[in-house]
Amino acid sequence: xxxxxxxxxxxxxxxxxxxxxxxxxxxxxxxxxxxxxxxxxxxxxxxxxxxxxxxxxxxxxxxxxxxxxxxxxxxxxxxxxxxxxxxxxxxxxxxxxxxxxxxxxxxxxxxxxxxxxxxxxxxxxxxxxxxxxxxxxxxxxxxxxxxxxxxxxxxxxxxxxxxxxxxxxxxxxxxxxxxxxxxxxxxxxxxxxxxxxxxxxxxxxxxxxxxxxxxxxxxxxxxxxxxxxxxxxxxxxxxxxxxxxxxxxxxxxxxxxxxxxxxxxxxxxxxxxxxxxxxxxxxxxxxxxxxxxxxxxxxxxxxxxxxxxxxxxxxxxxxxxxxxxxxxxxxxxxxxxxxxxxxxxxxxxxxxxxxxxxxxxxxxxxxxxxxxxxxxxxxxxxxxxxxxxxxxxxxxxxxxxxxxxxxxxx
Numbered sequence: 001x002x003x004x005x006x007x008x009x010x011x012x013x014x015x016x017x018x019x020x021x022x023x024x025x026x027x028x029x030x031x032x033x034x035x036x037x038x039x040x041x042x043x044x045x046x047x048x049x050x051x052x053x054x055x056x057x058x059x060x061x062x063x064x065x066x067x068x069x070x071x072x073x074x075x076x077x078x079x080x081x082x083x084x085x086x087x088x089x090x091x092x093x094x095x096x097x098x099x100x101x102x103x104x105x106x107x108x109x110x111x112x113x114x115x116x117x118x119x120x121x122x123x124x125x126x127x128x129x130x131x132x133x134x135x136x137x138x139x140x141x142x143x144x145x146x147x148x149x150x151x152x153x154x155x156x157x158x159x160x161x162x163x164x165x166x167x168x169x170x171x172x173x174x175x176x177x178x179x180x181x182x183x184x185x186x187x188x189x190x191x192x193x194x195x196x197x198x199x200x201x202x203x204x205x206x207x208x209x210x211x212x213x214x215x216x217x218x219x220x221x222x223x224x225x226x227x228x229x230x231x232x233x234x235x236x237x238x239x240x241x242x243x244x245x246x247x248x249x250x251x252x253x254x255x256x257x258x259x260x261x262x263x264x265x266x267x268x269x270x271x272x273x274x275x276x277x278x279x280x281x282x283x284x285x286x287x288x289x290x291x292x293x294x295x296x297x298x299x300x301x302x303x304x305x306x307x308x309x310x311x312x313x314x315x316x317x318x319x320x321x322x323x324x325x326x327x328x329x330x331x332x333x334x335x336x337x338x339x340x341x342x343x344x345x346x347x348x349x350x351x352x353x354x355x356x357x358x359x360x361x362x363x364x365x366x367x368x369x370x371x372x373x374x375x376x377x378x379x380x381x382x383x384x385x386x387x388x389x390x391x392x393x394x395x396x397x398x399x400x401x402x403x404x405x406x407x408x409x410x
Contacts, residue, residue, distance in 0.1 A: 007143045007145075008141055010145065010146075010148065011137060012148050016374070016378035016379070017040075017374075019378070020041065020362075020372065020378075023363075023366065024036060024366065027367065031370075034370045036366075036370050036371075036372060037370060037393065037400060037401040037404075039371060039398070040389075042187070042249065042392055043254050043390075043392060044321075045393055045394050046320060048251070048252050049252070049304075049313035049316075049317060051309040051313055052305055054304070055301050055303065055304035055307075055310070056297055056298075056300065059296055059301065062300075070296035072292065073293045073296055073299070075288045075291050076293070077103060077104025077105075077293065077294065078303075081104055081303045082099050082102045082260075083099060084303050085102065085260065086102065090232070093229055095232040097232070098265070100265070100280070100284075101262055101264050101265060102260055102261070102262050103261045103283065104258065105259045105294060106257040106291075107246060107257045107259040108215065108245060108246035108259035108261075110259070112132075112244055113138040114290075115213065115242065115261070116138060116139065116144075117286050118286055119269070121143055123144070124158060124176065124178045125144060125178070126157075126173050126177040127159060127160065128181060129153075129161050129379075131181065131380050132183060133379060135181045135213075139154075140154055144156060151381045152380065152381050158175060158177050159380070159382075160173065163382055168189040168191040169191065169193055169197055173204075177208070177210055178209075180210055180211070180212045181213045182201060182231075183217075184198070184214075184215075184216070185218040185221060185344050185347075186341075187215075188347055189341055189347070189386075189388075190342050190344075190345035190347035190348060190388075192227045192345065194228075195228050198231060198234045199234050202234045203236065205240035205241070206236050209270075211269070212237070212241040213244070214231040214237075214241050214243045216229065217244065217245060217246040217249065217250075217259075218249060218347075219245065220250040221321070221345050222345075223344050224344055230243060232264075238267070239267065241267065242262065242264075242267060242279065244259065245261075246260075247302055247305065249392070250305070250314065251305045252317060253298075253301075253302070256301065257294070257298065258299070258301075263283045265278055265280045266278075267279045321346050324346075324392070324398045325345075326342070327395075328402055329341075329342035329348055331403075331405075331406060332348070332405065335405065335406040335410070336409065337351065337409070347389070347390060347391070348389040349387075350386065351385060351386060352376075352385055352387050353409060358378070358383065358384055358386060358387055359375045359377065361373075362375045364408075368408050369404040371401045371404055373387050373390075375388075
């Protein structure tokens with residue numbers, strides 16, 4: 001009989017968002033007339049920008065003609081999309097990248113997991129707490145960790161607490177680590193890191209031969225001009241950092257699926273015999289072996305995001321969500337709730353009122369306000385006592401949800 005991967009059995013609970021879905025379904029079944037407003041999972045609600053949608057349609061039409069039909073494309077992405085991203089998103093920030101250093105994918109969630117393929121299992125990993133669950137769970141699944149303790153911390157992982165005391169920016173590890181996960185603007189806390197703060201991490205990584213996995217999925221939502229959008233704005237980062245980006249929230253591609261990974265040629269690892277080797281070459285080999293590339297219409301739509309018209313329309317959608325964030329942030333602050341984030345990110349991170357646990361507050365909002373959020377403890381033990389709300393809802397629902405919560409907390 002075939003044997004299973006026992007590492008999956010180490011996972012102590014179901015993935016956070018399916019558990020939320022289960023509770024909401026049970027509530028809705030028992031309360032069929034209740035209007036449930038979902039501000040939990042960070043799924044977008046606005047339609048694709050018109051210029052992006054037109055490019056999508058035109059690309060589908062290309063597939064109906066002999067002259068423009070596209071079959072297999074380059075696994076790492078079409079040069080015309082990669083170059084558009086480099087020219088429009090990186091160069092204006094002083095970042096120079098080679099076409100060969102960027103890889104187009106079907107989403108950064110997959111990339112954050114798949115990147116582990118090219119790293120040895122005995123690397124020591126440092127992960128923030130709270131954190132996007134995919135970072136933690138995928139390391140468990142591939143066998144890098146031991147069992148979890150009573151708090152939910154897995155053996156052989158270095159956890160970096162993020163709390164009010166350190167402004168939700170973790171302290172540098174006190175022990176040697178090889179891989180460091182950083183996410184800014186942060187999911188779930190909605191906080192950001194300055195250039196000076198990121199410089200500490202880059203200097204640490206270069207001094208300790210570590211690699212930073214930098215998740216910049218929410219960089220388009222930054223409003224403060226002094227906050228870096230890319231780790232490569234920091235001197236020395238191209239020698240130690242791999243960056244992930246996503247079109248999911250930036251351009252509403254949660255159902256379309258497109259993301260990217262930047263793996264500079266200078267980022268090196270060592271072989272079992274101590275020789276230095278470029279991770280770029282390994283990721284290229286992994287990509288061309290295990291992936292057939294994002295579809296042609298999707299990449300055409302992604303390229304349209306960076307057209308003058310497409311970017312203007314995309315920015316209007318981003319501004320819509322950030323206005324939602326302002327409404328949530330200011331409305332709940334008026335109700336006496338302690339709020340973090342929501343300024344340079346589409347997530348609001350709040351302290352649960354009345355010393356409620358994260359799941360107690362989840363159930364309170366669901367049952368008494370018919371509003372769905374995300375329990376902070378689902379992002380890690382240090383998330384206990386906190387709660388995440390998403391700004392990706394319809395405006396009228398966001399306003400109504402805030403009013404329901406304010407009324408309930410009086």
